[in-house]
Amino acid sequence: MVHIVDEDEDLRQSLVFLFESVGIQTLTYPDAASFLSEFDxxxxxxLIVDVRMPGLSGFPPQEQLLARDxxxxxxFxxxxxxxxxxxxxxxxxxxDFLEKPYEPRKMLEVVQEQLLEATRLFARHRRRLEIRSRLETLTPREREVLRLVISGLSSQVIARRPGTSVKTVDVHRARIKVKTESESLATLVRDVLQNQITV
Known part of the structure; x- marks a missing residue:
């Protein structure tokens, strides 16, 4: 999906025609507020957005999208x-930052390239949300153990902390694996690090 945010209706429609001629779905909005209230x-x-518009310009919506992850x-x-x-x-x-009037071929090249990138980014985003959701099932103590495991400490080293035994640490590790539905703790650690998730 391509979202087009521009106050110029003729320009919006010309882009719709351009994209739909190659099978790209589009939605258009006359201003940033409309887009922010309607997009999925x-x-x-x-997102294609005119940086100079009445009301909210192009930058605040970009900042809001970043804040919403x-x-x-x-x-632009x-x-x-x-x-x-x-x-x-x-x-x-x-x-990218493109100047008006658009060169149709350049616009298509940029958008088609970024649609492929969007597929990758959203798949990674869904995976990150899934991992975060599973981590939320952990108790504070389990999170602490996981943080120590991620830092590279073994059960024996973690167990040297006051009031902790190797058996207790291993129980926590087993519970972490089950709660997060991970193949192994090593797999979970890899996923957390690759997706830059704070435990």
Whole structure:
């Protein structure tokens, strides 16, 4: 799905025609507020947004999407771009900054590339949410043990802490494995590290 946020209705419709001519689904919005109230955060998507619009400009919506952990690639556009604006957009995570009027072939190339990237990003995002949800089932003590395991400590070393035995640590490790539905604790540790999740 491609979300197009631009106050120019003619431009929105021209992009709809362009994308649908190659089978890309689109949704359009006249302003950022409409997009933020209507989009489906679970649906893989690419966002094309005019950086200069009445009301909310392009930057605050991008910041809100980052705060909501919405991983859609963002393409900023403007008929009045300048270097500082482009730099700000890219530093905040935009994948490209295109000037109006669009060159259709360039627009299609960028969007098709980013739709593939969106599929990967959203799959990783779903996996991260799934892992976080499973970690929420752990008790504070189990989380502590998991943190120590992630830091590379063995059960024997962890058990040297006051009031802890190797048997107790092994029980915690077993419970962590069951609660998180992991093949092994090593697999869980790998998933946590690869997805940059704080335990």
């Amino acid at each position: 955060p679970a649906e893989p998507a690419v 919405f991983p859609a690639p963002v393409i 556009c403007s008929a009045h771009s300048d270097i500082p604006m482009s730099v700000r957009a890219l530093r905040q995570g935009a994948v």
